[in-house]
Amino acid sequence: MSAEASSDPLFGKRVTVEQVEEGHDLAPKFDSAGLIPCVTTDFHSGEVLMVAVMNREALARTIETGEAHYFSRSRQQLWHKGATSGLVQKVVEMRIDDDQDCVWLRVNIAGGASCHVGYRSCFYRRVPVGAERQTGTTLEFMEHAKAFDPKAVYGDAPNPTQL
Amino acid sequence: MSAEASSDPLFGKRVTVEQVEEGHDLAPKFDSAGLIPCVTTDFHSGEVLMVAVMNREALARTIETGEAHYFSRSRQQLWHKGATSGLVQKVVEMRIDDDQDCVWLRVNIAGGASCHVGYRSCFYRRVPVGAERQTGTTLEFMEHAKAFDPKAVYGDAPNPTQL
Numbered sequence: 001m002s003a004e005a006s007s008d009p010l011f012g013k014r015v016t017v018e019q020v021e022e023g024h025d026l027a028p029k030f031d032s033a034g035l036i037p038c039v040t041t042d043f044h045s046g047e048v049l050m051v052a053v054m055n056r057e058a059l060a061r062t063i064e065t066g067e068a069h070y071f072s073r074s075r076q077q078l079w080h081k082g083a084t085s086g087l088v089q090k091v092v093e094m095r096i097d098d099d100q101d102c103v104w105l106r107v108n109i110a111g112g113a114s115c116h117v118g119y120r121s122c123f124y125r126r127v128p129v130g131a132e133r134q135t136g137t138t139l140e141f142m143e144h145a146k147a148f149d150p151k152a153v154y155g156d157a158p159n160p161t162q163l
Numbered sequence: 164m165s166a167e168a169s170s171d172p173l174f175g176k177r178v179t180v181e182q183v184e185e186g187h188d189l190a191p192k193f194d195s196a197g198l199i200p201c202v203t204t205d206f207h208s209g210e211v212l213m214v215a216v217m218n219r220e221a222l223a224r225t226i227e228t229g230e231a232h233y234f235s236r237s238r239q240q241l242w243h244k245g246a247t248s249g250l251v252q253k254v255v256e257m258r259i260d261d262d263q264d265c266v267w268l269r270v271n272i273a274g275g276a277s278c279h280v281g282y283r284s285c286f287y288r289r290v291p292v293g294a295e296r297q298t299g300t301t302l303e304f305m306e307h308a309k310a311f312d313p314k315a316v317y318g319d320a321p322n323p324t325q326l
Contacts, residue, residue: 046209066293130229
């Protein structure tokens with residue numbers, strides 16, 4: 001853990017495994033790139049909306065404001081979700097996992113959407129598994145219409161998907 | 164994408180952004196370490212149980228068997244979840260995200276648990292956010308008893324938590 005981390009009043013030092021796993025201090029572990037993954041689910045439906053990463057600033061802003069902030073790896077900057085699209089995510093609950101290297105946000109999106117392709121969830125396709133594969137191995141779309149038109153919202157901004 | 168990938172009949176080639184985002188082919192993106200993150204939720208409660216990673220073999224085994232397989236970074240080997248503890252995760256549904264660099268498993272754990280510390284979910288603590296912080300900034304435990312005794316299940320196996 002860097003010296004910078006221990007000087008941040010929001011985040012505690014990681015001292016022992018017991019303290020990290022069984023304690024009451026928030027002592028998150030950022031990876032070598034300074035990032036921590038975050039799973040975001042819809043508070044009402046339980047659906048996984050997206051998985052992204054946060055840096056220290058994004059995690060601190062999310063805790064302070066109650067609105068989801070991430071770190072955009074494609075743009076290499078703080079990303080206040082909804083700043084462009086208006087589809088802000090209000091945090092109803094934040095959880096941290098056992099070893100504190102992953103965050104779970106339960107958010108309210110007020111009928112909105114979270115996927116840059118225009119769907120409600122980024123996880124709009126099902127992969128046939130096990131016995132299901134006997135009826136086909138192609139991805140099945142679980143959302144049949146987009147919640148918004150990405151062209152109208154993002155215009156000609158670069159698509160974040162990398163091949 | 165490596166030559167190995169294109170020769171794997173389960174996984175398609177990533178050719179265009181449109182094919183990856185809007186198509187019916189499973190064409191997952193593994194990172195430079197050959198891994199893809201996976202969020203696992205309880206099919207019944209919607210609770211996020213854990214976040215882990217898969218390599219090609221783990222993803223293929225999960226698809227073929229319908230039981231969750233991951234890649235253990237601490238042990239550097241294929242990890243059939245539940246092989247030690249008996250707490251196997253039966254996959255009810257697998258989803259893939261827009262750019263196919265993240266997997267979501269919805270699993271049935273039949274009343275069991277998924278966290279090596281002994282809790283049902285790895286995300287057993289809540290972080291106060293926004294206005295909640297006025298009533299305290301310490302983590303709040305959301306599970307008040309462990310689902311199993313990790314000492315009895317794992318014995319003296321090394322704890323995977325890294326400081």
